[in-house]
């Protein structure tokens with residue numbers, strides 16, 4: 153057991169801290185993907201290597217060697233001060249890593265720079281009305297017509313489609329192949345004729361996702377990542393990693409510290425909320441759980457640094473445990489505030505610690521999205537505990 | 550940076566595991582539970598260095614770390630093994646060393662596994678209605694309820710002021726009444742003191758706390774081991790038991806019960822490692838982490854004890870498979886040295902959240 157990162161890293165931490173001390177005030181506060189402040193902040197972060205850190209310079213990144221501990225330090229320091237860590241979204245978190253791993257040189261040159269600078273926003277077209285958890289049963293088709301793919305079908309839950317410039321999309325190109333082998337990974341412009349977007353209002357009241365319809369949408373043949381029929385592997389190349397990062401423990405830690413401050417500041421019948429033994433016990437219970445998840449994350453980190461060290465099931469359980477825990481944490485904040493816990497949107501009683509109700513629902517979304525909790529349990533039992541799969545039932549036609 | 554066990558620690562784990570599989574199988578645990586002796590198991594463990602694990606070399610020990618001790622505790626929990634590890638190898642040595650007093654002779658005997666110390670801390674954690682201890686001029690009167698590692702040569706006793714004393718089992722004023730508890734893998738005793746000679750070990754509260762904190766982390770480690778074994782037994786059983794012409798392990802309800810156990814338990818391993826490491830290396834975090842680790846493992850262990858039993862169906866409820874030894878061991882670990890609500894309250898106090 154050696155928890156020190158080493159003196160080289162202590163210096164790096166000081167560097168990050170002084171950057172934040174001098175620049176944190178320039179960070180955007182909300183989640184506006186299009187805003188100029190967000191783009192300027194992103195540019196500053198890339199120049200200093202605090203985001204897009206390992207993306208090669210030729211594609212617009214900072215071009216550093218991968219260094220897991222430096223990335224960790226950046227995440228910790230930004231999270232401690234609750235400073236925006238730069239642009240997110242599915243283009244940056246999912247497409248760029250996919251292209252880096254499986255894309256052609258031309259694709260990397262064309263897409264990565266504008267994407268990481270917030271000039272090109274992407275949406276992810278995977279789920280369909282008939283293909284959710286069973287994603288590989290998707291039916292949106294693409295047929296080659298000369299030098300062009302022609303796409304027909306429907307996607308659903310397409311987050312940010314209404315503001316996206318481009319889409320990365322799973323389509324069936326080999327209808328006669330087994331279901332996992334007939335899928336391809338296509339990229340196309342959302343302004344292409346034949347695309348219709350209908351917003352879907354989600355439970356938070358926002359219209360962040362959409363139904364999207366594709367009728368004879370034509371795109372050049374080369375806008376495919378990987379080979380024909382390899383789309384499933386392309387999509388899965390980074391899916392596992394994506395899942396691990398959905399509800400990281402250091403943000404849960406920051407959030408629980410915020411809740412503690414709130415419970416020390418707010419009173420009911422003149423008594424601080426933290427002085428209520430029932431609430432305090434629930435708080436401590438969740439704090440203990442967050443602690444366990446933090447150390448679990450350290451173990452995963454250590455296994456990446458020290459090949460040969462086995463992280464066991466530690467990685468496989470983070471999406472399930474992390475999202476459920478975060479949902480519970482937000483729910484506790486609502487409970488301790490009593491009716492003030494109902495405050496939403498423009499309610500003047502909303503605490504400056506942000507909307508717990510919104511986050512409470514948002515994490516329920518994450519429990520469902522990216523592979524539901526039940527699907528995670530299937531994965532843990534089958535791949536982690538080596539338990540048998542359910543017998544397959546063939547659909548009678 | 551390396552968060553995990555070293556090669557030496559993995560070796561230690563393998564050695565203790567191998568020894569326990571040979572010498573503390575379910576059959577042997579059953580014999581102990583039905584009134585047998587743990588002398589052979591303890592002598593064997595002492596030969597492996599387990600009794601000496603935390604004692605400095607100058608007193609005949611091997612001077613290892615709390616993390617090494619936690620590895621042993623996990624192995625013991627795995628096999629629900631009997632033995633006075635917690636009192637004699639962990640808490641008593643920790644208190645004696647922390648006291649700064651001259652306890653070389655007892656430490657050497659503890660290291661050799663030839664002296665056993667039972668632990669009577671209940672009164673300092675939360676005094677119950679019919680207990681309480683008075684000490685004046687080295688003479689102790691009163692009662693300690695529920696002392697553990699009951700069959701001992703001496704007892705380390707804490708009074709309500711968290712002052713520590715050692716009393717000899719031979720003292721004529723000491724009456725020991727064995728108490729039946731649900732956990733038959735370890736023995737419990739009520740101690741009544743009538744003008745018993747009490748050697749003061751320390752009136753410094755931090756000495757009591759050092760022994761308490763490491764005791765809590767070891768109980769958590771014991772629960773970790775016992776819970777892991779219950780999960781493993783559930784998965785193995787589910788793979789071989791067939792109903793409706795298929796292994797019950799292929800039923801999703803069963804798979805999800807197992808997945809939930811695994812998902813909640815895996816982070817516990819990292820938590821126990823960290824808590825044990827913190828005892829030696831991160832004093833600022835150690836105390837609250839020990840509380841949280843004790844509480845969290847108690848909750849996770851409780852759920853696993855129930856779920857694993859359920860996966861075994863009626864068989865789980867029988868004495869036949871012996872699963873109940875694990876169930877009860879986890880249940881006992883939960884109550885000793887502060888039940889979850891109690892230690893969580895302490896965690897809040899330690900962070901200054903409440904007076």
Ligand SMILES: Cc1cc2nc3c(=O)[nH]c(=O)nc-3n(C[C@H](O)[C@H](O)[C@H](O)COP(=O)(O)OP(=O)(O)OC[C@H]3O[C@@H](n4cnc5c(N)ncnc54)[C@H](O)[C@@H]3O)c2cc1C
Nearest residue numbers: 276277278279284285309310311517520521522523524526
């Ligand atoms: C906030 C949010 C954003 C999203 N963004 C996108 C996006 O941008 N792009 C995109 O493509 N998709 C997106 N999704 C879709 C998401 O990936 C799917 O909702 C998810 O995979 C579940 O599919 P489903 O909704 O069809 O539910 P279903 O698959 O119909 O599941 C319904 C219930 O059945 C259970 N179930 C299904 N199969 C099994 C099984 N084998 N074993 C046990 N239980 C099972 C599920 O766990 C669930 O409880 C988003 C979803 C949410 C909530």
